Every structure is written in structure tokens, then in C-alpha cells.
Amino acid sequence: MRLPIERKKVSSQVLEQLKEMIKNGEFPAHSKLPSEMELAELFGVSRSPIREALSVLEASGLIESKQGGGSWVKEVQLTNLLEQVTLDIVDIGQVYDLLELRSIIETEAAALAAVRYQKQDILELELALAQFAKTVEDREVVGDEADYMFHRVIIKASYNPFLEQTMANVSELLQKALAFSLKKNRLQQKREEVYREHLTIFNAIYERDSEAARKAMNTHLQNVRRKLGDNRVLPN
Missing domain, CATH: 1.10.10.10 (Winged helix-like DNA-binding domain superfamily/Winged helix DNA-binding domain)
Structure with a gap:
């Protein structure tokens, strides 16, 4: 043979x-x-x-x-070897998968940010919160840019380059998913809920309470998934 x-x-x-x-x-x-x-x-x-x-x-x-x-x-550098993900079409299944990924990554990133953040990070989070607050009553504004900025700063404040690079690799899809979910939440009440959830996350990070930050981020992202109809969300 x-x-x-x-x-x-x-x-x-x-x-x-x-x-x-x-x-x-x-x-x-x-x-x-x-x-x-x-x-x-x-x-x-x-x-x-x-x-x-x-x-x-x-x-x-x-x-x-x-x-x-x-x-x-x-x-x-090793982080530069992670290839950029480019997706032009986002269906609801992809949105569910992305939000599941975010739930896994961002809950821990929020906990790390509470311990590691620097003064500039808090200033940037405050700015993102203020910008999102302006979108609460304006139904013509989607608010995805302010929302994305808020979550991006938290990832950055974790000071783990692999977390930051991983999220950067799916940034295009992430922004599309945010726009998709926020369009579903154009009612003022729902926008206010999202803002309050962001504020709870911010306060926990500001107080350097890592467990509260982890819980607040997890609650926020699970609520987002439920609003979009993802029945895979585990009960609190």
C-alpha cells in the first residue's frame, strides 16, 4: 500500500x-x-x-x-492576529447569538472595569450616559451610537486587550444589533428602562462594586434579549 x-x-x-x-x-x-x-x-x-x-x-x-x-x-502582536469579522446581513438569529456573546463577555468586563477603571473612563461613561439620555424622548433618534459608546468604554476600562480586540472585531455587527434592538424600543417607557439599566451599571462601576456591576450588566443584557424574543435566556 x-x-x-x-x-x-x-x-x-x-x-x-x-x-x-x-x-x-x-x-x-x-x-x-x-x-x-x-x-x-x-x-x-x-x-x-x-x-x-x-x-x-x-x-x-x-x-x-x-x-x-x-x-x-x-x-x-497576538491580539492583531484576530481577524476582523465583516457581516453585511444581520438576521434575528445572529442578533441572538451576538447578545449571548455579549452576556458572556460584558458581564465580566463590567466587573473588571469596576476594579480597574481610571478617572478618564468615568468621564467618558458620564458623557455616553448624557448622550443616551437625550435620545430617551426623541423617537426620531435611534440612540445606537451613544449606547455603543457606553458599552465600548466599559470594555476599554477592563484593561484587557483581548477583551477589547474581541469586541472590536464584531463592532460592525454589534452596532447593527444595537440599532435593531433600539428600534424595537422606541416607546419612551422602554427607552427609560434602558437608560435606568445603564445608570445602575454606571453607579456600580463608579462605586467599584464588581459584583453589583456584573449583576447589573447581566440583567441589562438579559432584558435586551428577552425584549427581542430570545427564548434561550436563562432565568435570573
């Missing part, structure tokens, strides 16, 4: 070699890579597979082309 032999493209072999050379420091961060001609001579191949490999490296964020010619090795 013959075992299949994997025959890799020349460009794939070049790509693997270049990644290994970047990883082991032979081509360190902020250094300029050899020219296509020099790389072709180094690997004993034509320039075509070199160009293919360089294109993949650039698309992966490992190198960048700079004005004036040449490819340069970028300094790569």
Missing part, C-alpha cells in the same frame, strides 16, 4: 521558509526583506513563487510594502 505524498507548490514551500526565517529572527521586525531577485536566488526559484509567497505574507499582516519599494517585516 502506497502512502500519498504531499506535493506542495513551490510558493507554499517558499512561504513556509520565509515564515520560519521571520519567526527565528533571521528577518527581524522592522527589517527590510531582500528583493524579489535576491530571494529568488536564495531559494533557487523563479520570481513568480516569491511574489506569491510575499502576497500571502502581506495579506496575513506579517510584512508590509512601503513607499519607495521593498517589503518590511512588521512587529506582530
